Amino acid sequence: MKKFILSLFTFATFTLAFGQGNNSLTLEQVGNQNFLDQTQEGTGNTAQISATGNVNEMSSQQKGNNNTLNHQSSGSNVTTTLVQIGNNNNTQQLVTKNDVKLVASSTGDNNVVTQEIETASSEATVLQVGSDNKAIQQMNGATADNNLSIIKQTGDRNIGTTETNGNNSKTGINQTGSDNQGFIFQNGTTNNANLVQTGDNNKASLRQEGNNNYYGAPGDDPNLGIQQLGNDNIIIGKSFGNDNAIAIKQQGDTNNVLAEQLSNSNKANIKQTGNLNVAKVKQN
Numbered sequence: 001m002k003k004f005i006l007s008l009f010t011f012a013t014f015t016l017a018f019g020q021g022n023n024s025l026t027l028e029q030v031g032n033q034n035f036l037d038q039t040q041e042g043t044g045n046t047a048q049i050s051a052t053g054n055v056n057e058m059s060s061q062q063k064g065n066n067n068t069l070n071h072q073s074s075g076s077n078v079t080t081t082l083v084q085i086g087n088n089n090n091t092q093q094l095v096t097k098n099d100v101k102l103v104a105s106s107t108g109d110n111n112v113v114t115q116e117i118e119t120a121s122s123e124a125t126v127l128q129v130g131s132d133n134k135a136i137q138q139m140n141g142a143t144a145d146n147n148l149s150i151i152k153q154t155g156d157r158n159i160g161t162t163e164t165n166g167n168n169s170k171t172g173i174n175q176t177g178s179d180n181q182g183f184i185f186q187n188g189t190t191n192n193a194n195l196v197q198t199g200d201n202n203k204a205s206l207r208q209e210g211n212n213n214y215y216g217a218p219g220d221d222p223n224l225g226i227q228q229l230g231n232d233n234i235i236i237g238k239s240f241g242n243d244n245a246i247a248i249k250q251q252g253d254t255n256n257v258l259a260e261q262l263s264n265s266n267k268a269n270i271k272q273t274g275n276l277n278v279a280k281v282k283q284n
Contacts, residue, residue, distance in 0.1 A: 021045055021064060029056050032075075036060075040067065051075050062089065065108075073100055084111060087130075095122055106133065115149075116140070120166070123148045131155040131177070139164040145188075153180065156199075164191060167210075175202065178230075186213060189241075193226075200230040200252075204237075211241040228255065231274075235259075239266065250277060257281075 021042025029036060029051040036058040040047060043064045051058065051073045058080050062069055065086040072094045073080065079101045082091050087108040093115045095102065104113045105127040112134045115124045118141035126135040128151075135151045135158075144166035151160040156177040164171055167188040175182055178199040184206045186193055191213045195204050204226055226235055231252040237259045239246060246259050247269040257279040259268055270279050 024048075027058075027060075029053060029058065029075075032056070034058075039063070043067070046070075049080075051078055051080075054078070059083075062086070065089065068092075073097065076100070081105075084108070087111065090114075093124075095119060095124075098122065103127070106130070109133065109155075112136075114138075117144060117147055117149075119143055120145045120147065123150075125150045126152070126160075128153045128158065129155060131157050133158045135160045137162040137171075139166055139169060141166070145169065150174075151182075153177070156180065159183075164188065167191065170194075172196075175199070178202065181205075186210070189213065196227045197233065198229045201232045202228060202230065203234045204228060205235075206237045208239040208244060209241060211243055213239060213241065213244045214247075228252070231255070238262075242266070245269075248279075250274070253277070260284075 022044045025047045027049045031053040032055050034056045039061045041063045043066050045067045047069050049071045052075055054075045055077045061083040063085045065088050067089045069082055069091045071080055074096045076097045076099045081103045084106045087110050089111045091104050091113045093102050095117045098119050098121045100122040102115055102124045107129045109130045110132045113126045114136045116138045120143045124137055137149045139147045145168050147169045149162050149171045151173045153160055154176045157179045159181045160173045161183040162171045164186045168190050170192045171184050172194045173182040174196045176198045179201045181203045182195050184193045187209045189210045189212050193206055197204055226248045228250045231254055233255045235248055235257045237246050239261050242263045243265045245267040248257055249271045251273045253274045253276055255277045260282045262284050268281050
């Protein structure tokens, strides 16, 4: 295994490219206004990237199978784009300061992307094309407010999970294919969730705890909060708190909806088009 270690300081621009495989790469940005572009090609590569300054930008690509890409940022105004092309790859991102933009993209099968934001006013996006992939997003921390998280998956048997603990945040999951699962959990006030699945045998599960939360943006078409287009799909939606709203739309046959709202001044809008569909709504 080959090992490479590189540190970048203020006002630095650097481009790296490694091939063959089984390389271990450590990249460190220390200072402000840095730009880094790194590419690894081959099998069994590992890249460890960290940024401790502000106004930094980095782009990292891995092409091959069984690769690992780790990124950690403790600075503000950082933009990071991570790309993996191949199978059985793993991406992990961790952010501990405000105003960070993360994009992780994987093309292939059996890939895993994990994004964790422990602060406020940041954006996290996962783009996956292929089957049997997993995307996991966690927005946690004492000040994890005003965050935006998006998961887009195209393929079959994919799993998308987003957990938000904070206020005024927005979450969106869009899955195209069959046998996919989408999970959204939000804890806080004035949060928004939007989940769309197109295909058959999919499952959507959403849970909100707190007040003034929505499935679907206020003022938009209320039927687009949770939307499934296809057959044999399942939606489970639960909200705990006051002044919450759930909007669900299913189009197809043999679909099921279970919606529960536990508290006061809540609203539910359920629309099903097709045959042999079942909807259960509980408000308490």
